[in-house]
Amino acid sequence: MSFSARDTKAYRDDEQSGHRKLGVQQREELVKNYLPAAPNRARSNSRNRKDTGHFGLRKFLKSQLYVFLYFFVHAVFSIYLRIRVAYRVVANQILSILKYHHNTPDYIRRDVSTLSRLPRHVSVILTLEEGGRGVDVLEKLINEVTEVAAWCASAGIPRLSIYEKTGILKKYMPQTHRALSRKLKTWFARHQGPVLSLSTRGETAIQTPSRDHFAQDQQTLEVILISEDDGREAMVDLTRVLAEMAQKGRISASDITLDVIDNELAEAVMPEPNLLISFEPYVDLQGYPPWQIRLTEIYCSPDNQGVGYQVFLRALRKYAQATFKLGK
Amino acid sequence: MLIGTLKQGPIPKHVAFEMDGNRRFAKNHQIETVEGHHLGFEALARVLEICYKCGVKVVTVYAFSIENFNRPRHEVKGLMTMAKVKLEQLVQHGELLDRYGAGIRVSGERDLIPDDVLPFVDRAIEMTKHNKDAILNICFPYTSRAEMTSAIKATVDEYAMPSRPPNPPFSQSRITQKIRSNQSKNSDLPSIREASPDDAAKSDDVDDSVSSTTALDPDSPPLPSTPSRSANFKNPETITAETINSHMYTAEFPPLDIFIRTSGVMRLSDFMLWQCHENTHIFFLDCLWPEFDLGNFVPVLLEWQWRQKKLMEKDGAARK
Incomplete structure (x- = not known):
């Protein structure tokens, strides 16, 4: 399987001498031992049980052994995964009891005060639960939205985008907005709360009128709702527009540059988020806008299920530690 | 193993x-x-x-x-x-x-x-x-963004090329001209009168077949306002994620x-x-x-x- 020490050394010597030491033939000799069997033989393993005789029987046994091992390994791995999940759930629970935010912005502010930097734009992936239809599921989703929004507001993050695949929230903009303002009102005292605006592609934003106009330093919270339609579909729409313009001769294809597309998508959908938090057990983007996710720090708490403050906080910590070098 | x-x-x-x-x-x-x-x-x-x-x-x-x-x-x-x-x-x-x-x-x-x-x-x-x-x-x-940009560009290019009618090498006008000249050779004027409505119908046909696809879309402007020039283009509404994907x-x-x-x-x-x-x-x-x-x-x-x-x-x- 792995290369023998002698061959590795020979390879590295050759490397160092600027590839003059070994000729074509020698190099082929070197790798020969590691090459898989020639394809005609390789392909006819386990499936080819028809040829009887000693050789066929051995092959058959071998494949049986593999099947057995496969299930064995998977059984062990499955146990391991389940233990890991259970362990993490318990650890999470304990942590969240110890570090509960008690619905007060001050606790959260204290939690984030130690971080060296905060993202300007946080994005979260939320999922609408399958199965249970109707009001309950939607209510749960809106509840999660308001929770996350409240955390962001407390932490001082000015922009939050919420990705939900089906885009159901877009149909309930006024309701969502109402729920959000109510939540923020209960978290903050009447006058300290941030100015809220809720927007989505192709709709006018719903703004909460600023109550005291004289407060200059008042915080704002911009919530953007995005869905599957804002991902590839938005890029398709943009291409359509560009194609139409090109057909009318207003632009030529060479005018289309990265900047143009970037600007257009940032304006129409949303700018690049700094941090993406997935509350799923593993990273699956579910159709998240591809253009915007370029340098986004992705955080996903492994094996986690459901929205929780602990995950949010850990994501912020992770973000604070990350270094950006952009190819350098 | x-x-x-x-x-x-x-x-x-x-x-x-x-x-x-x-x-x-x-x-x-x-x-x-x-x-x-x-x-x-x-x-x-x-x-x-x-x-x-x-x-x-x-x-x-x-x-x-x-x-x-x-x-x-x-x-x-x-x-x-x-x-x-x-x-x-x-x-x-x-x-x-x-x-x-x-x-x-x-x-x-x-x-x-x-x-x-x-x-x-x-x-x-x-x-x-x-x-x-x-x-x-x-x-x-x-970089992926450069890739996506070039894919979009290629798609736009594809749609900005006037798409020819299905049989590009044959020109309808040439055919009608040839027929006309044949006819004029064979006999005198009478049949030309017959030929010209025919050839008008033919060119109508071309327009119809292309613009009818645009007419199906409720958003697109009504027929008369579509200039015959744009009828040669593929309809941009037919661009899908698949189209862009094919240029990746x-x-x-x-x-x-x-x-x-x-x-x-x-x-x-x-x-x-x-x-x-x-x-x-x-x-x-x-x-x-x-x-x-x-x-x-x-x-x-x-x-x-x-x-x-x-x-x-x-x-x-x-x-x-």
Whole structure:
């Protein structure tokens, strides 16, 4: 399987001498031992049980052994995964009891005060639960939205985008907005709360009128709702527009540059988020806008299920530690 | 042995690696940066061996980003030389590659490849063009945004070209002219009168067939206002994600199943953005790329298989 020490050394010597030491033939000799069997033989393993005789029987046994091992390994791995999940759930629970935010912005502010930097734009992936239809599921989703929004507001993050695949929230903009303002009102005292605006592609934003106009330093919270339609579909729409313009001769294809597309998508959908938090057990983007996710720090708490403050906080910590070098 | 075992389950068709951590590895071990890249190449060889033994069809690796040109010059030069040498060696072993059906593809901005490397790239691609069993897709001067931009550009180009009627070499006017001249040769005027409404009807036909597709869309302006010039274009409403996808470098490959980034950085960093947006399992591993080995890869595969099984069970339950 792995290369023998002698061959590795020979390879590295050759490397160092600027590839003059070994000729074509020698190099082929070197790798020969590691090459898989020639394809005609390789392909006819386990499936080819028809040829009887000693050789066929051995092959058959071998494949049986593999099947057995496969299930064995998977059984062990499955146990391991389940233990890991259970362990993490318990650890999470304990942590969240110890570090509960008690619905007060001050606790959260204290939690984030130690971080060296905060993202300007946080994005979260939320999922609408399958199965249970109707009001309950939607209510749960809106509840999660308001929770996350409240955390962001407390932490001082000015922009939050919420990705939900089906885009159901877009149909309930006024309701969502109402729920959000109510939540923020209960978290903050009447006058300290941030100015809220809720927007989505192709709709006018719903703004909460600023109550005291004289407060200059008042915080704002911009919530953007995005869905599957804002991902590839938005890029398709943009291409359509560009194609139409090109057909009318207003632009030529060479005018289309990265900047143009970037600007257009940032304006129409949303700018690049700094941090993406997935509350799923593993990273699956579910159709998240591809253009915007370029340098986004992705955080996903492994094996986690459901929205929780602990995950949010850990994501912020992770973000604070990350270094950006952009190819350098 | 282990691989034979793994093979019993589902196997990903397309795996992408972001080979990160070569320089950090070099720094930790106090060796030269370029040396780190060489070790990274060895790791790549190891990984490729495992992948193809398992039956992975396509492996995509992020070899060099457009942004990487901003790195120190000697490092860029070292990397380019390495690419050149490796490709040159590969070309020499053409026969071996054929035997295993291994193909090389290079995705990226061709214009940015230095002139001394380009011929080798071309030769390697040319030589292995017909091999489709095990493809190594090297992303070399690549960023995903540049890829998406060029795909959009290509799509726009495609739609901005006036599409000809189905039988381009034959011109209707020429035919009618010929008929007319024939007729005028054969007899005198009378039949010309008959011919001209005919040919008017024909040209109407052309317009109708194309503009009727636009007329089906409720949004598009009513028939009279569409100028006959635009009738020659393909309708932009027919652009779909598939159209754009067909202009991506990865168009011919199966969808991306696993995305692996080493060195603990949790970003995609402009790699395979379009491709991994859905149903791709993204793994961020803590090890540095030169350390990446079977021991790191097998758990990933196992976990993927496990999730795949779970998903299938879920699907099965949903169908019942």
